[in-house]
Amino acid sequence: MLPRSIATGLGLLTLLMATQAAASISLSATRIVFDGDHKEANITVRNGNQDVLIQSWVDTSDAQDSAAPFAVTPPLARIFAKEQQLLRVLYQGAGMPTDRESVVWLNVQEIPQAAASDNTLQLAVRQRIKIFFRPSGLPGDALSAPAQLEWQLVKRDAGSVLTVKNPTLYHVSMADIKLQAGQQTELAADSTMIAPGAEKQFSIKQLSRQDSVQLSFSSINDYGAQDKYSAQLVPHLAAKATGTRAKP
Template identity: 40%
Template sequence: MNKSLAMNVAFAGLLSLFALPSHAGISLNGTRVVLTGPKKETSMLVLNDESMPIMIQSWIEPFSTSSDQDVPFAITPPLKRLSGNARQQLRILYQGMGLPADRESMFWLSVQEIPQKSKDENILQIAVRQRIKLFYRPAGLPGDIDQAPSRLQWRMVLKEGKPGLEIRNDSAFHISFGTVNIKSGSNNYPIPAEMLAPYSSQSFMIEGASSLAPGGATKIEFESINDDGVPVQHSGDISS
């Protein structure tokens, strides 16, 4: 048996000593949390979908891992034992200062299941974390969150000498995308846009459209994700 084959057999034998959990034991009652001012508190419900008790740990962190942004929130309880098939309400508390008043701010809410110690030493246990968006929406922002997606500006540009698409968000709200597609005749060009922050723009290269000149695409079709986590269909024109 050659060295490479022997190593593969040994590795496969090692994996056979462990059993991996098939799914997470917790679920959340939403895909995002929105705290709207002047309120300083909101909540999220965590459900234990298993019959066995579990421990959960919860925390809030900046949206960007490279950011030194302060997190002016507290979450309670941060650590909780949850009985089988039980539920727990997490309270999210805002300290009332430290965030812009003219636009939304976004953070991550993480809820992690802490594995119970197994009686079987050959069981590999993995901590499963669920992470959802937490938005703070100050009172009195101009415009309407439900109308903001339809007011996005779409423009054909050249990006690194190739056809590209610029998306501009002049609203005070974050806009999350499902699918984004350029329709040009019978051709369809997907755009990997995920979210656009308030008063910002992003540009994307149009993959597979090397011969498409600025102004050549006529329509944009996209899904925005609303506060309930539901995709909403939109279409619009693209300017050159």
Template identity: 40%
Template structure:
């Protein structure tokens, strides 16, 4: 038997001896955080729902411009079984646009304590959720932004334009043509921006009048709301 084959068998055998626990033990009170000015602070409730003790790490990622105008406290904390904590997100008070919403990623990572049991592979599980900073005095309302979206066909794809000052996050986007449906992979569209997605299987000569778009939007508290709209050519 060749050496690579022997090594492969050994690795496979070792992997079978390990148990992997990758489910999140720390429950979060929300799937997103909205920090609305003039408030300078937002919060997120955490609870360790497992029987084990974990070390909690939390931080905000840089945006495309390399900015992180937030501090998270506690950024490193021990969380015992069943214990609850409040994560505070503090805004420095400057550096972000005042005419539109901004978005960042908040990370919550749980690091398990060293186990006394042998042959157990431990994994640090990280949860990522969107952190929105909403300036004061923006025109319109965030909950109305989904109704203002403009949809159009672009070749064999779908474009959505967001004329509002707020981000719109999607749970699903489906284009319907009679009994046929086509899914579009659109996660979020930023204020004043256009996002384009492919529609696999859609024929090139289809007319926009034959189509409508049905979509679900994720609200500020993580709930889903259903909408539908016409599609222009």
């Protein structure tokens, strides 16, 4: 008989393998940009090695997962092995702000097939991606929004606070927000998104006494690629970052 610790480890490994096998579907994009000039946006669901049934819907991602003024067709679809299904996201024409970009969420959930035997754990795998709704005629553009962010490092007794303000009408998704001074580097946030007109703060501990630090971050564009930005920050002075856009 195997020791309990080994048996438990094998059980967890088996469960992990089963969980990975359950994720049969994949999406053709990591985000959807819904142009308000159009009536719909599309995304493709690709299937793997077994027939699956998927259920799709849009919500606002609040505490109650409130419904958003969008519909997905087909809401329920069977996809055969090695096949794909086009999902159409339709906007009902009202219910979203018209003066700024908004974000809702597309959910695509794989409904597991009936178990071949008893005592089998089945998991319903759900994938969620952002839908960026851009009203018609919105001034500016999302591509230039990261360069408009206003960054400021403020010294305080217990450390420093890195503040970022978004004066634009577009969301900015960021990854790997770092501060560097000499050989020291501090990660302020591994990923975050700042909404139009919003402000966020990050506590800084290690580099709190530096008089000048180098800020760097990646901005995730409409295609899921990461554009690189950087700026030199002096405490209590606002600054904007300059960037290098990822090649298509």
